[in-house]
Amino acid sequence: xxxxxxxxxxxxxxxxxxxxxxxxxxxxxxxxxxxxxxxxxxxxxxxxxxxxxxxxxxxxxxxxxxxxxxxxxxxxxxxxxxxxxxxxxxxxxxxxxxxxxxxxxxxxxxxxxxxxxxxxxxxxxxxxxxxxxxxxxxxxxxxxxxxxxxxxxxxxxxxxxxxxxxxxxxxxxxxxxxxxxxxxxxxxxxxxxxxxxxxxxxxxxxxxxxxxxxxxxxxx
Amino acid sequence: xxxxxxxxxxxxxxxxxxxxxxxxxxxxxxxxxxxxxxxxxxxxxxxxxxxxxxxxxxxxxxxxxxxxxxxxxxxxxxxxxxxxxxxxxxxxxxxxxxxxxxxxxxxxxxxxxxxxxxxxxxxxxxxxxxxxxxxxxxxxxxxxxxxxxxxxxxxxxxxxxxxxxxxxxxxxxxxxxxxxxxxxxxxxxxxxxxxxxxxxxxxxxxxxxxxxxxxxxxxxxxxxxxxxxxxxxxxxxxxxxxxxxxxxxxxxxxxxxxxxxxxxxxxxxxxxxxxxxxxxxxxxxxxxxxxxxxxxxxxxxxxxxxxxxxxxxxxxxxxxxxxxxxxxxxxxxxxxxxxxxxxxxxxxxxxxxxxxxxxxxxxxxxxxxxxxxxxxxxxxxxxxxxxxxxxxxxxxxxxxxxxxxxxxxxxxxxxxxxxxxxxxxxxxxxxxxxxxxxxxxxxxxxxxxxxxxxxxxxxxxxxxxxxxxx
Numbered sequence: 001x002x003x004x005x006x007x008x009x010x011x012x013x014x015x016x017x018x019x020x021x022x023x024x025x026x027x028x029x030x031x032x033x034x035x036x037x038x039x040x041x042x043x044x045x046x047x048x049x050x051x052x053x054x055x056x057x058x059x060x061x062x063x064x065x066x067x068x069x070x071x072x073x074x075x076x077x078x079x080x081x082x083x084x085x086x087x088x089x090x091x092x093x094x095x096x097x098x099x100x101x102x103x104x105x106x107x108x109x110x111x112x113x114x115x116x117x118x119x120x121x122x123x124x125x126x127x128x129x130x131x132x133x134x135x136x137x138x139x140x141x142x143x144x145x146x147x148x149x150x151x152x153x154x155x156x157x158x159x160x161x162x163x164x165x166x167x168x169x170x171x172x173x174x175x176x177x178x179x180x181x182x183x184x185x186x187x188x189x190x191x192x193x194x195x196x197x198x199x200x201x202x203x204x205x206x207x208x209x210x211x212x213x214x215x216x217x218x219x220x
Numbered sequence: 221x222x223x224x225x226x227x228x229x230x231x232x233x234x235x236x237x238x239x240x241x242x243x244x245x246x247x248x249x250x251x252x253x254x255x256x257x258x259x260x261x262x263x264x265x266x267x268x269x270x271x272x273x274x275x276x277x278x279x280x281x282x283x284x285x286x287x288x289x290x291x292x293x294x295x296x297x298x299x300x301x302x303x304x305x306x307x308x309x310x311x312x313x314x315x316x317x318x319x320x321x322x323x324x325x326x327x328x329x330x331x332x333x334x335x336x337x338x339x340x341x342x343x344x345x346x347x348x349x350x351x352x353x354x355x356x357x358x359x360x361x362x363x364x365x366x367x368x369x370x371x372x373x374x375x376x377x378x379x380x381x382x383x384x385x386x387x388x389x390x391x392x393x394x395x396x397x398x399x400x401x402x403x404x405x406x407x408x409x410x411x412x413x414x415x416x417x418x419x420x421x422x423x424x425x426x427x428x429x430x431x432x433x434x435x436x437x438x439x440x441x442x443x444x445x446x447x448x449x450x451x452x453x454x455x456x457x458x459x460x461x462x463x464x465x466x467x468x469x470x471x472x473x474x475x476x477x478x479x480x481x482x483x484x485x486x487x488x489x490x491x492x493x494x495x496x497x498x499x500x501x502x503x504x505x506x507x508x509x510x511x512x513x514x515x516x517x518x519x520x521x522x523x524x525x526x527x528x529x530x531x532x533x534x535x536x537x538x539x540x541x542x543x544x545x546x547x548x549x550x551x552x553x554x555x556x557x558x559x560x561x562x563x564x565x566x567x568x569x570x571x572x573x574x575x576x577x578x579x580x581x582x583x584x585x586x587x588x589x590x591x592x593x594x595x596x597x598x599x600x601x602x603x604x605x606x607x608x609x610x611x612x613x614x615x616x617x618x619x620x621x622x623x624x625x626x627x628x629x630x631x632x633x634x635x636x637x638x639x640x641x642x643x644x645x646x647x648x649x650x651x652x653x654x655x656x657x658x659x660x661x662x663x664x665x666x667x668x669x670x671x672x673x674x675x676x677x678x679x680x681x682x683x684x685x686x687x688x689x690x
Contacts, residue, residue: 049442056383057325064317067349067376071356078360131412168410175363182298212361
């Protein structure tokens, strides 16, 4: 009868199909030894629940593999950039906070961290739209460092460029804005940047993704 | 059959009672012994207690050893090369999950102790997975959009929560998703919505949250677990409450928050009367909606609100639309439930009896939002009085609704909550209106009137109970 289906709330069939362990640490379980009632007219939910129960072991295994896959994926993305990217050096301006979740790290700011003009226009960070920005770089006279040439929202055909996201106030983030250091060692870099002696060694791949490899003081 | 447990005091009582029954010839010696054989012997009870004490002692010892190991690793963490760190991370995550898998599927799923141990191992493994995301980010200096870490964490835990039938994992899922929603929508409302890339023209509303939360909510209904429903309801409410930030309705969010509370109350009253599943919706609906009414009941509140610069009339239309749709669904469902039962009350009457306050609150929030949009910038005294009076009427109505709910379902907590809310309203009004004028006499009059009202309610409740139980 349709009335029997609505016993515990909104459209909840009271009978369940599939296997269900009688023991458990959660509330609401049937007592030990209670027989499971089979629903003669299983709904899509009943069938889904039955499928879940019948394949529980494989779903748990697949989830564990998914977790490992996420972790390996994080490593692979960055390893790919490191393995295939070009090494460049850029001058940095750090600010040092304390991040309770990730330990001691140095916030890095660069000449190209704020976009004054994008494709000849002021950055429209407060309007909805495309937020991807490319910072096209050019080498400095010292043959080591790179500096900003221009900002564009059209992916460049070649050369060295960084891909970033436009944020509040025209700030652009490229994923190279922090560098984790041993606890207490961040002060060394902060002192170096105040006197303009700090540089970041960065790996940049052909898509504009970048990874900070290390920081250098007084690079030659 | 496993013997039942008894404390020492219970055993002594049982033995004394059985002896007295035997002395009265109510029981034979064989029957007396048969009853005692149903329960564990003193030696068995002592062995069980000893086993439990040993388990606790060993658990504490294992915890301390684990903490020591953790601190040792933490102290040397910075000095370790990246491959060693990765080996430790994957070792911990994999080891915990492998142990949990073995305990659950190889050791025997019907043994309560191993099942509990497997659930704890899966929980710890899921926590370790989340920690691994941030540790790997630290090792490789990954500066990704940090709320994404919580999203990937939730993605890796939701299937386990649905499969493994444990409140621990659902609690973890809800905590992680709530953190993700809060950090994404409060910290980055200016970014576009994400769907395999950022879409700048789509508000950043964390639209994948229902995909994560609804399976858990449905699972909780099917497994008959109101406590788990009580985890997902505030999560969904939290997500709804933050939507104005994504859609740039940040001004005067209080009306939208109140309408979310009213929507929760509406859903609670859609449940069958007396259903335990209604309780989480009712609890959070009362906290949110009735809590919002408190500042709205002050006249001075409206001096500080202004009409929004953009989309001023959109929020109230959304509130009206959602409330109307929800009520229409409920009405249609009511009709569907009792199509042939001639003894059922007409659907409209049932609707009014249960939904007058939730829908009334929805209307009130929509009206106030409209009113602010229309007159907010004018700062007219008359324009500010009307919403304040309506909010006060709503507070009194809310208190009455709670009390009548308690009377209808014969439950003391809603009734007491209604009384407490009415007293709160009276104290707030005294502070707001009469504190500077009535003085001691004004306070005496107000308390007398409130006391008289409560006496009336108490007599009515007693009379109703007498009639019901007669």
